[in-house]
Amino acid sequence: MTESASPAAVDERSSFDFSPTRTVASPVGVNNAEAKRVALRAEHISAWYGQKLAVSDVTLDIDAHSVTALIGPSGCGKSTLLRCLNRMHEVTPKGRVQGRVILEGEDIYGPGSDPTRVRQRIGMVFQKPNPFPTMSIEENVAAGLRFMNMRSKSEIADRVEASLKAAALWDEVKNDLKKPGMALSGGQQQRLCIARAIAVEPEVVLMDEPCSALDPLATLKVEDLMRTLAVKYTIVIVTHNMQQAARVSDRTAFMLAGEGGYGELIEYLPTDELFTNPQDQRTEDYITGRFG
Amino acid sequence: MASTTDLGHRPSRSVLVGGLHLADRLFKGVTGFAAVFVVLIVGGLFYQLIWRAWPAITANGFSFIWSTDWNPSQGIFGAGAFLVGTALTSVAALILATAVAVLVALYLVEVAPSRVSRPVSYMVELLAAIPSVVYGLWGIYVLGGFIQSTLGPMLTHTLGLFIPFFDGTPRVTGLLSAIVVLTIMIIPTVMAVSRDVIAAVPGSQREAILALGATRWETIRIAVLPYARSGILGGAILGLARAVGETLAVTLVIGNRVSIPHTIFDPTYTMASVIANQFQEAEGATHRAALMEVALLLLCVTFLINVVARLLVWRVTKGQRSVVIE
Amino acid sequence: MTTAGLVALHRRRRLTDRVMTVVMVIAAVAAVTPLVLIMFHVLTHGMGALSLSLLTEDPNPPGRPGGGVRNAIAGSMLMVGMAMAIGTPIAIGCGIFLSEFGQNRAGMVLRFLVDVLAGLPSITIGLFIYSLVVLPNKRFTAIAGALALAVILIPVVARITEEMLLLVPRSLREAAFALGAPRWRTVLTVVVPTALPGIVTGLMLALSRIAGEAAPLLFTSLGNQFFSTDPLQAIDSLPTRIYTYASGPFDYWHEQAWAMSLLLVVFILMVSVIVRALVGTKVTVRQ
Numbered sequence: 001m002t003e004s005a006s007p008a009a010v011d012e013r014s015s016f017d018f019s020p021t022r023t024v025a026s027p028v029g030v031n032n033a034e035a036k037r038v039a040l041r042a043e044h045i046s047a048w049y050g051q052k053l054a055v056s057d058v059t060l061d062i063d064a065h066s067v068t069a070l071i072g073p074s075g076c077g078k079s080t081l082l083r084c085l086n087r088m089h090e091v092t093p094k095g096r097v098q099g100r101v102i103l104e105g106e107d108i109y110g111p112g113s114d115p116t117r118v119r120q121r122i123g124m125v126f127q128k129p130n131p132f133p134t135m136s137i138e139e140n141v142a143a144g145l146r147f148m149n150m151r152s153k154s155e156i157a158d159r160v161e162a163s164l165k166a167a168a169l170w171d172e173v174k175n176d177l178k179k180p181g182m183a184l185s186g187g188q189q190q191r192l193c194i195a196r197a198i199a200v201e202p203e204v205v206l207m208d209e210p211c212s213a214l215d216p217l218a219t220l221k222v223e224d225l226m227r228t229l230a231v232k233y234t235i236v237i238v239t240h241n242m243q244q245a246a247r248v249s250d251r252t253a254f255m256l257a258g259e260g261g262y263g264e265l266i267e268y269l270p271t272d273e274l275f276t277n278p279q280d281q282r283t284e285d286y287i288t289g290r291f292g
Numbered sequence: 293m294a295s296t297t298d299l300g301h302r303p304s305r306s307v308l309v310g311g312l313h314l315a316d317r318l319f320k321g322v323t324g325f326a327a328v329f330v331v332l333i334v335g336g337l338f339y340q341l342i343w344r345a346w347p348a349i350t351a352n353g354f355s356f357i358w359s360t361d362w363n364p365s366q367g368i369f370g371a372g373a374f375l376v377g378t379a380l381t382s383v384a385a386l387i388l389a390t391a392v393a394v395l396v397a398l399y400l401v402e403v404a405p406s407r408v409s410r411p412v413s414y415m416v417e418l419l420a421a422i423p424s425v426v427y428g429l430w431g432i433y434v435l436g437g438f439i440q441s442t443l444g445p446m447l448t449h450t451l452g453l454f455i456p457f458f459d460g461t462p463r464v465t466g467l468l469s470a471i472v473v474l475t476i477m478i479i480p481t482v483m484a485v486s487r488d489v490i491a492a493v494p495g496s497q498r499e500a501i502l503a504l505g506a507t508r509w510e511t512i513r514i515a516v517l518p519y520a521r522s523g524i525l526g527g528a529i530l531g532l533a534r535a536v537g538e539t540l541a542v543t544l545v546i547g548n549r550v551s552i553p554h555t556i557f558d559p560t561y562t563m564a565s566v567i568a569n570q571f572q573e574a575e576g577a578t579h580r581a582a583l584m585e586v587a588l589l590l591l592c593v594t595f596l597i598n599v600v601a602r603l604l605v606w607r608v609t610k611g612q613r614s615v616v617i618e
Numbered sequence: 619m620t621t622a623g624l625v626a627l628h629r630r631r632r633l634t635d636r637v638m639t640v641v642m643v644i645a646a647v648a649a650v651t652p653l654v655l656i657m658f659h660v661l662t663h664g665m666g667a668l669s670l671s672l673l674t675e676d677p678n679p680p681g682r683p684g685g686g687v688r689n690a691i692a693g694s695m696l697m698v699g700m701a702m703a704i705g706t707p708i709a710i711g712c713g714i715f716l717s718e719f720g721q722n723r724a725g726m727v728l729r730f731l732v733d734v735l736a737g738l739p740s741i742t743i744g745l746f747i748y749s750l751v752v753l754p755n756k757r758f759t760a761i762a763g764a765l766a767l768a769v770i771l772i773p774v775v776a777r778i779t780e781e782m783l784l785l786v787p788r789s790l791r792e793a794a795f796a797l798g799a800p801r802w803r804t805v806l807t808v809v810v811p812t813a814l815p816g817i818v819t820g821l822m823l824a825l826s827r828i829a830g831e832a833a834p835l836l837f838t839s840l841g842n843q844f845f846s847t848d849p850l851q852a853i854d855s856l857p858t859r860i861y862t863y864a865s866g867p868f869d870y871w872h873e874q875a876w877a878m879s880l881l882l883v884v885f886i887l888m889v890s891v892i893v894r895a896l897v898g899t900k901v902t903v904r905q
Contacts, residue, residue, distance in 0.1 A: 032879070091502055095579070120505035130496040143514065144504030151628045176325060280445040303891055319802030326870025327720075327728055330776065333769055334731050337742065342747040395645035403642055412646055419653050421828025421886050425860040426879045430656050432864060433663075433872065440659040463834040476652040484651065507635035530737065540861055564741050564833075570746075571837060584745065591742045602730060607636025 039064035039234040040085060040122070040204055045099035047080050053262040054080045057099075060268050062204070062254055067226055067235040069249035069271065071242060073286065076255040077263025078238045079127075082206050085236065086122035087115040103203070120147065123202035129208045130191035131181030133195075137164075138177040140192055142199040153252055161197055166232075168196035168225050185216025194225065198233065207237040209243065223248050242287060246275050254283045261281065316616075341588040348581035349588075362550045364575045369582035373588060376552050377560040378590075380467060381542065384533035385474035389535075390528045393479045397486035397524075398512055413487065420480035428544030431473040436464030436545060444468065444557060460555025468556045469545040472536060473501060478531035483525025485605060489520045525605030533597040537590065539564040563590040625736060626729050657883070664880025667873035677859075683870040687878055689845040693853040697764045697793070700849065705768035706775065706821065711781025718805060729780075738771035743769050744834035752838060760846070760853035763839025768829040772829065778820030782813040819893050826889040827838050830882055832857030841854075856882055 040062040042204060047055040048195075055077040062068045062125040068076040084097050086229045088106060108118045131140045141160045150156055164170040170255050173184070181192055187267040190210060203258055207226070211219040226235055226248050239245050252275070253268040267283045278284045335374050342349075348356070352369050359370025396416065400409040444462020452459035462468075493516050499516040516526075547559020548569050561569075574580040675686030716729055747766040752758055786809050794804040795811035810817070832855070833840075840852040841862065847853075860878045 054372075074875065076428075086503065088503060089497065101330070114632075116505045116507055116631070118505075119503050124498060124503035125501075126496060126498060126503075130500040132497065132500065132515060132518070134521075144506075145499065146514075147505050147510070147627075149623050196504070252866075315803075316801045319805070321903050323711045323718065327715040329708050330712055330732055330735060330772060331770070334735050336750065337738070337746045340746050344745075344749050352728075381856045392645050392649055395642050396649045399642035403639060404646070412650060415650050418890065419649075419828075421826060421890060422656060423832070423857055423860075423879075423886070425830070425832045425857050425864065426656070426660065426883060427860070429860060429864045429872075429875050429879055430659055434655070434659050447854065474655055479649050496779070507631055507651045509635040509638040512638075522660065533737050537737075537741070539739065539741040540857075543725035544864055551738065567741055567745070567831060568836060572840075584749075587742050587745050588740060593737075594737065594739055594742075595734065598729075598734045601737075602733050606730075614664055 001206050005183045010044050023122050028109055030160070033137050035254060037064040038062065039103070040236075042081070042085065043100040043102065045081065045084050045097065045101065047077070047098075048094075048096040049092070050096075051096040053260070055084065056260070056264050058141045058255075058263075058265045062234060062236055062253065064234050065230055066250040067230045067248050069245035069252045070236065070255060071240070071245045071252060071286075072255035072263070072266075073257075074240060076257045077261075077262060078255045081255070081263070082208055082236060082238045083124075083206070083232070086124055088114070088124060105221065116147070120144070120200055121202050122204040122206060123197035123200065124191050125190070125207045125210050128157050128213045129186060129221040129290065131184075131189050131192050133180065133182045136178045136180060136190060137173050137181050137184070140181040140186070141195045141199050142198055148200060148269050160195075163195040164192075165200040166198055167191045168221065168228070169195055185218070187214050187221060190214060190218070190222060191225065194229075198229070202233065204234040206234065207235065209240060212240065219244075246271060254278075254280075254286065256282055258285070300499055312457060340372075341584055341591055345581055345584035345588045348578065348585040352580065352582065352585065356582075357589070360550075360552060364570070364579040365490075367578055369585075371563065371582075371586050373550050374475065374561050374563045374566050374586060375589070376410050377467075377499060377546070378536055378562040378564070378593075380553065380560075381474055381546070382472045382504075384471045385478060385535045386532045388471070388475040389478045389531055390482050390524075393477075393482035393487050393531075393599065394524055395612055396479075396483050398491050398516070400487055401490045402512055402516065403501060407464070409447050416480050418480075419476065422587075424538065424541045426551070427477055427541035431469055431545035432464065435472060436469050439469055439472065441462050441610070443472075456555070458556055460557040462557050463547065463559070465545050465547040466557045466559045467546065467553045469547075470542050470562070471556075472540050473545050474535045477538060477541060478535050481534050482524075482527045482531040485526045485530060486520070489523030489527070489605075492523070493519045515612075522604055522607065526607075529597055529601035529604065532599060534596050536562075536597065537564060537594045539568050543568045549573055551576050563565075563587075652835060655676065655710040660876065660883050663873070663876035664878075667870075667877035668880060669877075672874065672877055676782065677843055679843075680866075681825060681868060682761065683868070685844055687854075687859055687874060688855070689842060689883070690854040690859040690878065691849060692845060693760065693792050693839070694829060694855040694857070695803045696847055696849070697835070697853065697855060698825065700761065701767035701771055701828055702821070702825065704764060705771040705824075709775035709824075710770075710779050712772065712776040713783065714810070716776065716780040717783035718801070727804075729777075732773045732776050735769075736738070736777070739833070740831055740834040741836075744837045747834070748837040751788050756851040757850070758838060758840035760839050760849045760851065763835045763855065764849075766834035767831060770831060770834060771824045771828050774824045775817075775820050779817050780814075782816030783809055784828060785816065786812045811842045819896060822889050822896075824862065827866045829885060830857055832861050836861075848891035850859055 038061045038141060042058055042060050045055060045058045046053065056082055061113060067144050069092065072078050080089060083092075085101055088096045089097050097109065100109055103118070103121065107113065108122075132143060135143065138160055141163050142156050145156055145159060150159070161170060164173065169188060172188060181189065190213070194210075211222050214222065223244065226237065229235060237249065249271045252271045254266045254274065255263045257263045266279060267280045270280070274283065275287055278287060297354040326511045347596060348369060352436075356371055357375065358371060358372045360372035361368050362373060362374070370426055400413055403484070404412065448460065449460050470579065497519055498511050501511050506514060542562050543565035545580045546565055548561055548565060549559040550561055553560045567583050567590075571580065571583050574583060665793040671684070672686040674688055675688065676689045678685030686888065714731065714897060715731070716725060720729060720813045744766050747762050747769070751765060758882065784863035790808055791804055791811060835855050835858050839858070840856045842852045844853040856878050858876045860882070863878070
């Protein structure tokens with residue numbers, strides 16, 4: 001687990017710029033004029049594992065307060081692309097990134113950028129629920145708060161409650177906050193991880209196939225949750241399930257690995273359009289089930 | 293494995309008549325005999341030591357464990373001083389070695405690139421291959437001098453000002469020399485187990501905390517160490533067992549005197565070193581039986597420590613191999 | 619939550635991260651340093667005393683400089699060889715039993731006992747053989763020393779054998795079973811030969827471990843001033859002679875102890891290098 005493996009990922013220790021314009025709180029109280037604002041812009045992102053190119057030259061804009069889905073057959077680089085959006089790709093051994101990701105006008109791979117700050121602002125939920133086994137439900141949700149100068153017990157308790165409510169888990173666990181997080185069911189664990197991710201109030205939440213380990217009922221709950229969360233947060237979700245993308249997302253990006261074995265962005269459209277009227281033959285082949 | 297191979301095999305086996313059945317049974321019997329041999333060794337080890345120590349056990353009674361009076365010429369035998377010596381040397385070495393070994397293991401797994409971690413890992417493991425007597429030799433003629441001239445005075449002039457236990461006359465051989473040698477000797481044991489259990493912490497745990505904005509050290513402290521702690525504890529206890537049973541290196545550097553040390557530089561004895569040092573020149577049967585009783589005590593202590601350590605390590609690395617191939 | 623407070627917190631977190639990274643590096647250096655120092659001193663002190671006569675002559679009477687340790691080298695080779703001959707079949711048999719029939723409760727207990735035996739102090743094993751073999755026969759013998767070393771070797775080799783056998787792909791065995799081969803034949807002609815490099819590795823690791831053991835020999839083979847290859851007599855060995863010389867009063871003893879240490883360490887390093895070359899990977903047995 002070494003960081004700063006990429007040439008683009010500038011040494012996190014080299015400088016530390018903390019401009020006061022970067023506030024931690026997310027833009028609460030959204031107004032409609034802001035709805036079409038671009039939250040995150042990936043520019044010419046390429047990603048490698050060692051010498052192997054996994055994602056090639058992807059550029060896309062992610063709208064604020066919406067759900068954006070990345071779909072495509074397995075091995076198309078959609079998860080890798082997602083992990084490039086909050087500098088998590090560089091923690092995988094030999095992971096390397098090139099390109100820029102613009103968050104609020106600044107490149108998260110820029111020289112003054114600190115990956116720990118980036119990840120506080122762009123949270124992540126993983127494929128398999130990964131609560132900390134030695135921590136209680138409460139401690140799990142509060143895990144990221146210790147990086148945020150949050151000292152007072154009541155403040156933390158309030159934030160834990162708010163996050164669990166936002167993750168639609170509060171009613172199920174409010175009497176068991178001291179119980180280990182691992183005691184919950186799979187679907188509950190995943191919502192716990194979502195609560196943990198939003199407790200630090202990120203601007204963007206990345207979800208890497210968050211329902212692939214869940215049963216249909218739990219999946220429905222998490223999907224509902226995504227819609228609700230999109231009011232406050234910007235959501236990017238990777239899914240291998242086209243119906244899910246169709247159900248939850250506002251815009252959908254289709255990725256495909258070609259002859260070279262690396263993933264490329266084929267098409268990026270509002271979800272309705274992509275599924276009803278794709279422009280690219282390969283997209284149509286995929287959504288009609290002709291391959292993949 | 294046995295169950296899965298049986299699945300495909302049973303039908304064909306039932307077709308075959310008794311002859312092959314017999315051969316397979318014989319096969320199981322012969323290898324089983326070898327296995328039973330191991331049980332016999334462990335059982336025999338206890339039986340023989342109890343038998344030889346019996347005269348001393350009946351003569352000395354329970355006071356053997358806490359009496360610190362050991363006077364073979366007068367037939368007075370109390371192993372208290374050796375127990376204290378063993379506890380002091382091995383617990384001190386354990387604390388020092390665990391602190392270093394866990395940090396090294398974290399460095400190897402979490403920080404170092406593989407071109408650094410592989411040779412460093414190999415070198416630390418080589419430490420475990422150096423024979424005990426060579427440590428002893430080095431301990432007397434190199435380390436002892438360093439302790440007397442440099443490390444000892446450093447301690448007396450710092451810690452010694454506040455803690456009487458560190459305020460004494462540095463010597464070549466004594467408690468401190470034994471502690472330092474033991475620390476070096478058990479670092480590889482603790483390091484190897486810690487490294488394996490730390491490497492066994494799922495990457496998803498690290499990612500979970502990294503995605504919340506943790507630094508590398510926070511990742512270690514919040515996600516890695518809590519997950520690996522019982523395995524690390526098991527490794528440390530294995531190191532303790534090794535320290536408690538370590539004989540010749542300690543015998544050469546501990547100074548060999550029957551007394552509870554008043555300062556960290558005083559000579560003393562451990563259970564293992566008093567056996568190594570006195571058994572050949574034992575003054576008659578009662579002295580020999582008393583040393584056998586010390587050996588029995590040592591055996592029981594290390595047996596218990598081993599059982600606890602194995603259970604801990606097994607619980608954590610369940611299903612993992614105890615032989616590591618990279 | 620003020621921005622200034624956050625900046626301070628961030629600075630502190632980054633500083634802690636850096637300091638702890640440095641501490642980890644220091645620990646790694648501290649752990650490797652003793653190895654380098656021991657190697658350095660064994661090499662420099664040992665080279666000075668290493669000579670042909672050390673290898674070809676037997677010890678002089680105490681106090682008369684010169685002489686060699688031929689008897690100790692021969693005794694070590696003899697006892698280690700006998701220990702391997704005695705211990706290997708038992709250890710491999712035990713390893714086969716554990717891998718073939720050990721996936722049940724009894725196997726767990728046995729595996730546990732093997733692991734525990736590997737962790738017991740070697741001096742108690744020396745006393746065990748002393749009580750079992752030396753006392754009834756009223757003499758220290760090379761064979762008693764070899765038995766004590768064999769007891770140390772057995773758990774190490776048994777466990778590595780088991781692990782190596784379990785690494786053999788299931789498909790290989792199933793192929794043999796499909797041909798109608800009985801279990802014993804499958805194991806002995808397919809599984810064991812496939813795992814042989816690993817088992818040999820285990821044997822070599824055990825060899826280098828018992829070659830350096832002195833504690834179990836103190837009360838079994840005792841040591842001997844003279845050259846002997848008689849399994850029924852007391853016999854000398856390198857580790858016990860190092861022990862005697864290290865704790866003795868004469869300077870030339872100390873020098874010869876360094877030289878013997880050099881021989882032992884070089885031997886052990888060679889085995890370690892051969893093992894790495896043999897399997898092309900790293901194999902370690904947890905103590």
